[in-house]
Amino acid sequence: MADPLGRDPDHVWMSTEVSLWGWGEAARLLPGTGHRRMQALDEAFFDVVSGADIDDRVGLPGTGPVVFASVTFSPRSTGTVGIVPRVVVGRRGDDWWMTSVDDARPPGRAPEPGAEDKARYAGSSLPDVLWLERVAKAIERIEAGELEKVVLARDYAVWSRAPFHPARVLDRLIGRFPGCHVFRVADLVGASPELLVRRHATRVDSLVLAGSAPAYADEERDTSAARNLLDSGKDRWEHELAVRSVREPLSGIGADVTVRDRPEILRLANVQHLATAVAATVPEDWDALQLAELLHPTAAVGGTPTDRAFEVIGALEGMDRGRYSGPVGWMDARGDGEFAIALRCAELSGARARLFAGAGIVAGSLPEAELDETRLKLGAMMVALGAE
Amino acid sequence: MDAPDAALRKALVADDPESLLTLPELADRSGLSLPLLEALTREGLLLARTDETEPRYHPDDAEAVRAGLELVEAGLPLGELLELARRADQAMRPVAEAAVDAFVRFVREPVEGTAPTDEEAATRLVDALEVMLPAARRLVGQHFSRLLIEDARRRLARERT
Numbered sequence: 001m002a003d004p005l006g007r008d009p010d011h012v013w014m015s016t017e018v019s020l021w022g023w024g025e026a027a028r029l030l031p032g033t034g035h036r037r038m039q040a041l042d043e044a045f046f047d048v049v050s051g052a053d054i055d056d057r058v059g060l061p062g063t064g065p066v067v068f069a070s071v072t073f074s075p076r077s078t079g080t081v082g083i084v085p086r087v088v089v090g091r092r093g094d095d096w097w098m099t100s101v102d103d104a105r106p107p108g109r110a111p112e113p114g115a116e117d118k119a120r121y122a123g124s125s126l127p128d129v130l131w132l133e134r135v136a137k138a139i140e141r142i143e144a145g146e147l148e149k150v151v152l153a154r155d156y157a158v159w160s161r162a163p164f165h166p167a168r169v170l171d172r173l174i175g176r177f178p179g180c181h182v183f184r185v186a187d188l189v190g191a192s193p194e195l196l197v198r199r200h201a202t203r204v205d206s207l208v209l210a211g212s213a214p215a216y217a218d219e220e221r222d223t224s225a226a227r228n229l230l231d232s233g234k235d236r237w238e239h240e241l242a243v244r245s246v247r248e249p250l251s252g253i254g255a256d257v258t259v260r261d262r263p264e265i266l267r268l269a270n271v272q273h274l275a276t277a278v279a280a281t282v283p284e285d286w287d288a289l290q291l292a293e294l295l296h297p298t299a300a301v302g303g304t305p306t307d308r309a310f311e312v313i314g315a316l317e318g319m320d321r322g323r324y325s326g327p328v329g330w331m332d333a334r335g336d337g338e339f340a341i342a343l344r345c346a347e348l349s350g351a352r353a354r355l356f357a358g359a360g361i362v363a364g365s366l367p368e369a370e371l372d373e374t375r376l377k378l379g380a381m382m383v384a385l386g387a388e
Numbered sequence: 389m390d391a392p393d394a395a396l397r398k399a400l401v402a403d404d405p406e407s408l409l410t411l412p413e414l415a416d417r418s419g420l421s422l423p424l425l426e427a428l429t430r431e432g433l434l435l436a437r438t439d440e441t442e443p444r445y446h447p448d449d450a451e452a453v454r455a456g457l458e459l460v461e462a463g464l465p466l467g468e469l470l471e472l473a474r475r476a477d478q479a480m481r482p483v484a485e486a487a488v489d490a491f492v493r494f495v496r497e498p499v500e501g502t503a504p505t506d507e508e509a510a511t512r513l514v515d516a517l518e519v520m521l522p523a524a525r526r527l528v529g530q531h532f533s534r535l536l537i538e539d540a541r542r543r544l545a546r547e548r549t
Contacts, residue, residue, distance in 0.1 A: 124465070127460070127465070127466075128465045128466045128467050129424065129457075129460050129465075129466040132423065132424060132427065132466060133421050133423050133424065136421075136423030136426075137423075366427070366430065367423060367427055368427040368430065368431055368470065371466065371467050371470070372467060372470070372471075374467075375465075375467035375468070375471070
């Protein structure tokens with residue numbers, strides 16, 4: 001990982017557009033719970049910067065003061081956090097910059113961290129045999145017409161004989177999932193393929209992923225899996241619901257929205273997704289955090305209809321998702337920023353961690369297939385945390 | 389079909405159709421949930437005994453899936469158990485095929501060629517089958533159990549060094 005200053009950054013964002021590395025905390029913003037937690041975070045950030053004397057000689061998205069934010073999936077969960085680092089080093093293409101609060105400097109080289117152990121399974125919030133039954137219940141409710149889609153997630157608690165190294169976890173995620181949005185915010189680390197929203201002035205982009213198939217090393221098998229995915233009514237329907245869940249709220253605020261009518265294939269190391277890019281021109285008073293609040297949760301992480309899906313998730317999932325599948329990203333004082341959906345992530349806490357994976361359930365889903373999909377996703381995260 | 393084959397077939401299909409279980413009955417008997425049993429049948433890990441419209445299962449299947457549940461209750465995640473079961477299924481199918489070949493060539497054909505009457509052949513074949521099936525079960529079960537113990541001991545020895 002780019003590590004321009006010798007010491008691992010405390011806060012990281014890396015996308016194809018911009019990379020930001022942050023050290024220290026000038027402010028930690030804790031907006032609490034509730035449906036308006038992102039708005040509250042937004043206001044708290046602008047409270048901080050409105051009192052500041054800002055000298056920004058670069059003037060690009062990401063320059064000047066920024067907040068790294070990680071938001072809970074559910075309005076009821078605690079843990080939403082925003083951090084304004086003391087020092088940020090940023091990079092966009094060939095442009096590099098440094099932003100500091102009160103002339104802070106990046107800390108010097110850290111002592112070499114000790115040797116890593118590996119991720120070892122400790123348990124799950126809900127035993128997977130029960131999770132499978134809950135998936136079967138969700139399918140029943142979908143087939144009874146109560147809702148169209150719901151995403152059900154499960155978790156692994158893991159432990160290690162030595163503390164996890166967030167920077168090395170990020171390195172492995174970058175190696176395995178190139179092209180993803182890589183983040184570390186308050187020790188939620190991950191690499192997400194799913195861009196919830198990128199805002200640059202009035203231009204907004206979002207990348208919807210829903211509907212997936214395994215990726216294979218064998219080219220012929222891989223191409224045929226991609227073709228089956230593009231032809232699968234179940235996956236195309238699941239994808240269409242997710243696209244709609246982004247397009248409709250944007251149209252609702254008067255945005256001019258452009259969506260391709262056919263999804264493409266986005267191929268990652270172990271999985272390929274149906275992908276649709278959504279582009280929009282939005283009114284300029286909507287900043288990145290407010291847009292994230294507008295779009296969260298998309299059908300790719302919640303379901304359709306949203307309220308019913310939330311109720312089913314609450315009734316069946318048997319765990320608190322915390323910040324998993326919530327928005328994670330950054331915003332600057334112009335309101336520009338990027339938010340991914342925190343998928344493929346782990347919440348690190350010393351020598352303990354929690355990993356998550358979810359699967360989209362629609363009519364015709366098979367519980368054992370969803371169990372296996374989440375098993376493979378969790379296995380990949382175990383590897384990122386240093387399992388064999 | 390001649391008499392010895394008919395007798396074998398009868399011995400293979402079922403003892404008493406009345407004793408066979410529907411899937412909900414198997415759920416009751418084994419303590420596994422219906423959705424889990426349905427998943428096992430879709431995975432091909434639980435095989436119906438008859439080709440009738442409603443699939444029926446042997447009471448011994450209740451014992452087998454109950455054993456699976458015990459593994460899960462002891463801590464093995466279901467997803468891992470299913471993956472192991474798929475691999476065991478794949479590995480054992482060709483062995484089963486070879487074992488049936490051996491039975492045909494070295495048990496059935498000699499009996500058919502030497503028994504004085506069809507009736508005698510039928511009796512001898514059914515007797516052989518009734519000995520051989522449970523014996524194969526004990527043999528394979530015990531062998532796998534030995535393999536597990538050997539591997540666990542090797543690992544423990546390695547970790548100690």
